[in-house]
Amino acid sequence: MIKLYGSSMSRAGRSLWALEETGVKFEQVLVGETRKPEYLKVNPNGHVPTLDDNGTILWESMAINLYVAEKCGKAPLWPSTVEGHGACYQWSLWGMTEVETRLIEIFEHRIMLPAAQRDEKVALAAVEKLKAPLKVLDDHLRKSEYLLGKEFTIADLNVASVMSIARYIQLDLSSVPTAEKWLQKCLGRPANQRAGAMK
Structure with a gap:
């Protein structure tokens, strides 16, 4: 097992x-x-x-x-084509390199670090750096319901799991409403709810 x-x-x-x-x-x-x-x-x-x-x-x-x-x-969680696999790799790595690092910086400097070690300038700089990748995500999702088209795939799961940090840091996503709606739809999936209920 x-x-x-x-x-x-x-x-x-x-x-x-x-x-x-x-x-x-x-x-x-x-x-x-x-x-x-x-x-x-x-x-x-x-x-x-x-x-x-x-x-x-x-x-x-x-x-x-x-x-x-x-x-x-x-399929569709794991696409049936090599091209689909490539898109899953692309979006998964994009989530880690373009988004997660900045979200973690905000989380550290607004919540996790002891108050004396927090630096709001670092958090604000990370918020600023997130604007471009979040626009990329929002623009892409205006053209398709999910990252690879009409159906939820592991790419959506991976990017949404990265983006879920935004809830904890109360990041304002109102400038990327399509991405925000997609995120809520992904995080609301029954499988995620079951996983979240675990210890």
Whole structure:
């Protein structure tokens, strides 16, 4: 059976969502301390999530999600064409490189760091840097219901999971209303609701 290490309140949440979308049976393993020797044998980075698929070990949430979608998912979650696969890779990596880094900066400097270490200038700069990629997303979604067309795919799941941080930092998305509507639709999916209800 597939084991997924990590809680829904970490990056493991997006992998729990992906597993829920496929309907595959899996076991969630909560990790109290990621730097203990027994866990470092599974993931030498000391992070979550980690996937153990009957001895095949993967870390990095986006890699896990693409693997899960390819192995366990069916079209449209995992597209049936190589071109569709390429688009899934593209949007997933875009979410990590263009959006997530900025969202994490805002989260750190407005919520996570101790008050004395927060720098609102860093947060505001990150908000500014997000404007261009969010416009790219909004413009694209004006032409199609989901990232690859009319149906929800792993690309939507991956980007929406990155964008979900916007809720916690109360990021104003009113300038990108199409993207905001798409995000709410993705996050409202039953599989995400089930994943979010896990520990």
